[in-house]
Amino acid sequence: MRLVLVLASLATPVTAWEFTPGLPCVLNHVEDGIAVELTHDPTQPLFTITLTRPTPWPEAEIFALSFQGGSDLTITTNRHELSDAGRSLTVTDRGFGNVLNGLILNDTATALIGGAAVPFSLTGADGPTRAFADCAVDPAV
Template sequence: MRLAVILAALPFPAFAWEFSPDPICTLAHDTDTAAIVITYDATLPEYALSITLKDGTWPDAPVFGMEFIGPRPLAIGTDRHVTDGATLTVRDRGFGNVLDGLEFNAGALAASGPTTVPMILTDAAPAVRAFRDCPSDTPATS
């Protein structure tokens, strides 16, 4: 049922999930409401998830969470997120649950306070697998 809500909330056409190894490992997805970018910088080593709203700003809320909907449902959350106007960012040394959620499910909801960003994941798996396989020695450039 939630997937139907996500699908109904997203105007089409949906944009594909894309992977790039340069300048650092990057997984990106653009929707009509937000730009989602996940990076891995092996020199730190650190993952970062940034969600930039196209219209509006993220509220100052105590928790950010993602709910993955599909064959491997999962809900995750953190209080270690930062907001800078339209962009919400989470950084961590491990992102296995996030990557599993993106690769193995059909949809996701990212939320903080009253702001929710729906994501369609039906074409995410190949890009997520390429991101997981990204060389750990890819140099970060300035």
């Protein structure tokens, strides 16, 4: 019976937001249909967000990340890249203030690209995102 419970827990996606300090600092979240990973290398400074799903993202010129539930905000960019046979979408930038605020101040986010809309929960993102933001302070400032 214990083996069944262990195997069942391995098949269930992690739903918590998790912060891992280091170089780079990492913030991640996995739920059914999408994995979200943010990284920050404070020595650069350089931030990334990678959204990975089981099927390829559509190719499109504009990617948007829309936050809902308290402080609604939509961020758009044309500087996204697809990798891993199109299943991973990554945006890299030198600042992520709007993204971090969106994660802290809202309940859900939706990745939007080429007609695809993939929502994910921000429940529990507040504390780990604040820790990630604190880790992201450039020591040279």
